[in-house]
Amino acid sequence: MSNPRIPRPFFCGNWKLWGTLSDSVSLATGVRDAVAGVAAADVAVGPGFVALATVAEKLKGSSLGVASQDGYWEQKGAFTGEVAMTQIADAGAKYAIVGHSERRQYFGETDETVSRRAKAALAAGLVPIICIGETLSERDAGQALAVVAKQLDGATASLTDDELVKSVIAYEPVWAIGTGRVASPAQAQEIHASIRARLVQRLATRAQQIRILYGGSVKPDNVAELMKEKDIDGALVGGASLTVDSFAKLVKEGVAACTRS
Numbered sequence: 001m002s003n004p005r006i007p008r009p010f011f012c013g014n015w016k017l018w019g020t021l022s023d024s025v026s027l028a029t030g031v032r033d034a035v036a037g038v039a040a041a042d043v044a045v046g047p048g049f050v051a052l053a054t055v056a057e058k059l060k061g062s063s064l065g066v067a068s069q070d071g072y073w074e075q076k077g078a079f080t081g082e083v084a085m086t087q088i089a090d091a092g093a094k095y096a097i098v099g100h101s102e103r104r105q106y107f108g109e110t111d112e113t114v115s116r117r118a119k120a121a122l123a124a125g126l127v128p129i130i131c132i133g134e135t136l137s138e139r140d141a142g143q144a145l146a147v148v149a150k151q152l153d154g155a156t157a158s159l160t161d162d163e164l165v166k167s168v169i170a171y172e173p174v175w176a177i178g179t180g181r182v183a184s185p186a187q188a189q190e191i192h193a194s195i196r197a198r199l200v201q202r203l204a205t206r207a208q209q210i211r212i213l214y215g216g217s218v219k220p221d222n223v224a225e226l227m228k229e230k231d232i233d234g235a236l237v238g239g240a241s242l243t244v245d246s247f248a249k250l251v252k253e254g255v256a257a258c259t260r261s
């Protein structure tokens with residue numbers, strides 16, 4: 001057995017637009033019970049806004065955290081339809097996903113707005129999960145490393161070094177999200193290593209504390225090989241987080257792969 005892995009692995013579900021309130025409660029409480037014995041990783045679920053407070057209430061006292069899928073930087077005012085990071089924290093969430101590629105693609109999110117959201121999440125006491133990742137055409141044009149570096153710099157531009165150390169980065173290649181086409185461990189590790197190197201330039205040794213998650217078609221049967229890579233510290237999981245069995249199995253396989261010597 002090796003020593004506990006640093007940084008501590010983290011597996012976060014992203015339920016996207018899914019389910020009723022009662023679906024959300026039963027999935028969350030099912031996951032809570034199924035991962036109750038998992039001590040070597042942080043685990044969270046990502047319900048929609050309407051279910052956030054109820055799910056958080058049901059999970060109180062357990063080790064399973066709650067993540068929002070977005071959040072706005074202003075706390076109040078004439079911003080119809082927005083949900084403030086402070087409201088999300090008040091509802092009992094611990095994490096806020098920001099800059100997911102679906103937000104960027106369909107809702108006009110930019111690195112600048114992602115950076116504002118991340119800053120507001122931290123100010124509200126939440127841990128931002130800052131998503132970055134290239135499209136297929138960018139990868140095919142040989143631009144993956146450059147695109148990810150630019151997004152990382154832009155999406156973290158407003159954060160102080162102390163804030164950045166508290167944040168989570170999620171590398172999600174757009175071509176792998178919801179497509180069943182997972183990045184190979186080597187493809188993912190190449191980008192994760194480049195993200196780590198860029199964080200080291202800014203933060204020196206403190207960059208080792210930052211969790212860099214991989215996301216994009218992570219499943220129970222491919223998580224282990226990803227987690228064996230040096231700079232992959234966990235996963236942001238869409239489809240496979242929508243049943244208790246698959247998410248609990250994914251978490252357990254992922255933890256086993258990185259605690260095995």
Ligand code: PGA
Binds near residue numbers: 177238
């Ligand atoms: P997927 O989604 O696991 O269904 O590919 C991942 C994500 O969008 O976070």
